[in-house]
Amino acid sequence: MKVETSRKKRLEAKRPVNRKLLLAVFVITGLASGFFWWRGKVIHETVIPAEGVAVKIETEPTRKVNKKQDKLVADIESLVATASGRYAVSVYHLGDNSGYGINQNERMPAASLMKLPVMTAVSQMIAGGQLELDDTYTLEGADRATGSGPLQFKTAGSVYTIDELLSYLGKNSDNTAWVMFNRRLGKKTMESELERLGMKDSSYDELVTTAADTVRMFEYIYKQEGELFEYLTDSIYEDRIPVGLAGVEGVRVIHKVGTDVGVWADAGIVSCQLTVENCRLRPFILAILNENVKREEAQTIVPQIAKLVWEYEKTL
Numbered sequence: 001m002k003v004e005t006s007r008k009k010r011l012e013a014k015r016p017v018n019r020k021l022l023l024a025v026f027v028i029t030g031l032a033s034g035f036f037w038w039r040g041k042v043i044h045e046t047v048i049p050a051e052g053v054a055v056k057i058e059t060e061p062t063r064k065v066n067k068k069q070d071k072l073v074a075d076i077e078s079l080v081a082t083a084s085g086r087y088a089v090s091v092y093h094l095g096d097n098s099g100y101g102i103n104q105n106e107r108m109p110a111a112s113l114m115k116l117p118v119m120t121a122v123s124q125m126i127a128g129g130q131l132e133l134d135d136t137y138t139l140e141g142a143d144r145a146t147g148s149g150p151l152q153f154k155t156a157g158s159v160y161t162i163d164e165l166l167s168y169l170g171k172n173s174d175n176t177a178w179v180m181f182n183r184r185l186g187k188k189t190m191e192s193e194l195e196r197l198g199m200k201d202s203s204y205d206e207l208v209t210t211a212a213d214t215v216r217m218f219e220y221i222y223k224q225e226g227e228l229f230e231y232l233t234d235s236i237y238e239d240r241i242p243v244g245l246a247g248v249e250g251v252r253v254i255h256k257v258g259t260d261v262g263v264w265a266d267a268g269i270v271s272c273q274l275t276v277e278n279c280r281l282r283p284f285i286l287a288i289l290n291e292n293v294k295r296e297e298a299q300t301i302v303p304q305i306a307k308l309v310w311e312y313e314k315t316l
Helices: 002-014 019-045 067-081 111-127 162-171 175-185 187-196 211-223 295-313
Strands: 086-093 098-102 136-138 159-161 251-260 263-272 284-291
Touching: 067 086, 067 098, 067 295, 086 211, 086 295, 098 211, 111 162, 111 175, 111 187, 111 211, 111 251, 111 263, 136 162, 136 175, 159 162, 162 175, 175 187, 211 263, 211 284, 263 295, 284 295
Parallel strands: none
Antiparallel strands: 086 098, 086 284, 136 159, 251 263, 263 284
16 A cells, blocks of 8 residues: 555656646736736726716816915915914915915904995895995984994984995994994895805804905905995005005005904905006905904004015016
C-alpha cells in the first residue's frame, strides 16, 4: 500500500502543466474583470431620472482668484478684529452678480433698515393701483413713536400724503411715519413683502436681517428704476458710508441707516450721478451691519470700511 501511494505521487509530479490553458484562463479573467469595471463605472456615472421627472445637475460655482480682493477682505477683517461687537459686510456688483464680504449670512439687528421693506411694499401697491402718492393718512395719537423723526411732535389729526410719509421715512428715518404705515399695512403684508424680496434669513417681527438679505433688498430697489431713490438721498444721516466717500466727485449714495443701542449700520447703492458724463464706475451695493458696538468706535470704523471698499472698487 505504501509503495503504491508513493508511485502515484511521483506520477502526479511528472504530469506536464497545460500552459496554454492557464494563459487562456488568465486572459478571459482579465477581460471579464475589465468589462465589469467599465460597466459599473458607466452605471455609476449615468443619471437615470425617475419617469416624468426632469433632473438638473448643477455644479458649485468656482471662485476666481483675486489677490487684491482677498487683501481687501483681509483688511476689513483686521479692522474689525479688535473692535467691539460684531460686523457683517457685503459688497455686490450690480450687473455681473459677483461680490465679496465677511459674515454675510449672519443675523444682525436691522434697526431702521427694516423701514425699507415698508417703502418697497408701498411702492408695489402704488404700481398695482392700490395706493396713490396723493392719498392721505391721518396722524393719530397712537402713531407717535419716540426717537428719530419730527412727526412725533406733530398734532394728532394732522394729515399727510403717502409721498410726504415716504420722504419722512427715508430722509428722516421717522419712527412715527413707520408706525403709521405699519398700522395700515399690517404684519402679514410685511411678512409677505420680505418673502417677495427674497429675504429668507430676515424677520420683520424680530427686526433682524443679514448683510446678504440687505443686498437683496437694495438690488430690488435698484431694479425699480429709481422710484425710491429720491427718498433715500440727502437724508439727515449722511454720517456713515457717505463719510467714507467724502471728496469723491460724481458719485451718489442711495442709502438707509440703522441705529439703535449697539447698532450703527448703513447700507446702500453707490453709483454715478446722473449728471456726470463719462463715469465708468460699476454700480455696487455696500451693506455694513453690526451689533454690540461702541458708538464712538463705530463712527470711525463704518466710514473706514466704506473707504477701503471704495479704494478697491474705483480700480475695477
